[in-house]
Amino acid sequence: MSKQNRIRWWWPLAAAVLLAIGALAWQHKAARTTDAAAAPPVLVIDPGHGGADGGAVAADGTQESDINLDIALRLDALARFWGLDTVMTRSGTDIDYPSDAGSIAAKKVADQHARVGLINNTPGAVLLSIHQNKYPAAAPHGIQVFYGRAAGSDELAKLTQSNLTAQVSPENRRVAAPIDQRVYLMDKANCTAVLVECGFLSNPDDLARLQTDAYRLKLASVLLGSYLQYIRGTVT
Numbered sequence: 001m002s003k004q005n006r007i008r009w010w011w012p013l014a015a016a017v018l019l020a021i022g023a024l025a026w027q028h029k030a031a032r033t034t035d036a037a038a039a040p041p042v043l044v045i046d047p048g049h050g051g052a053d054g055g056a057v058a059a060d061g062t063q064e065s066d067i068n069l070d071i072a073l074r075l076d077a078l079a080r081f082w083g084l085d086t087v088m089t090r091s092g093t094d095i096d097y098p099s100d101a102g103s104i105a106a107k108k109v110a111d112q113h114a115r116v117g118l119i120n121n122t123p124g125a126v127l128l129s130i131h132q133n134k135y136p137a138a139a140p141h142g143i144q145v146f147y148g149r150a151a152g153s154d155e156l157a158k159l160t161q162s163n164l165t166a167q168v169s170p171e172n173r174r175v176a177a178p179i180d181q182r183v184y185l186m187d188k189a190n191c192t193a194v195l196v197e198c199g200f201l202s203n204p205d206d207l208a209r210l211q212t213d214a215y216r217l218k219l220a221s222v223l224l225g226s227y228l229q230y231i232r233g234t235v236t
């Protein structure tokens with residue numbers, strides 16, 4: 001499909017999903033940002049991996065880092081369209097590493113430290129880290145949202161999981177869960193933080209869906225809708 005056709009095709013879908021979820025969010029303005037001392041929320045979008053670290057790789061060679069970035073860029077574009085403040089931990093496939101980071105391991109460490117620094121130096125940050133899952137067997141599938149320790153993380157994760165299940169994958173039975181403390185970025189982030197595993201690259205159906213523009217856009221739309229609901233205090 002040509003780029004123009006693709007754009008023509010996916011914008012109406014984006015508008016429909018966002019209007020449905022966004023309308024709900026805007027009805028309930030208030031609450032969460034009424035504390036005058038609190039910084040206004042900033043959506044920090046973290047496309048997992050990148051640069052020397054491709055993340056998980058599907059059987060057909062599809063790299064997790066590329067899918068993460070594509071969903072993240074769509075989310076960023078939609079959020080800006082709504083006038084929201086965003087920060088991306090990376091916005092391209094390449095990463096500038098410090099000159100003394102020689103090995104891939106050293107590059108990954110430097111990159112993770114830089115991302116944590118950016119997140120923790122962003123007032124009002126709400127972190128949304130985007131990843132894809134992989135398992136040795138083909139059967140496991142589905143979307144799962146994980147949360148960090150800071151206030152609001154579990155609330156945002158449960159809301160996001162619920163919206164993703166309802167809007168994207170009604171058959172999904174996975175539930176939001178605390179993140180493994182070994183996930184450095186999530187462990188060190190001081191802010192409200194969730195990590196979304198959008199699907200399994202090892203599952204043929206998940207992989208086929210994740211390779212389409214429409215599915216990536218739908219994921220981005222529901223992630224944004226969930227963030228809007230969260231910052232406007234719709235959750236009781």
Ligand SMILES: [Zn+2]
Nearest residue numbers: 048055131132
């Ligand atoms: Zn990952």
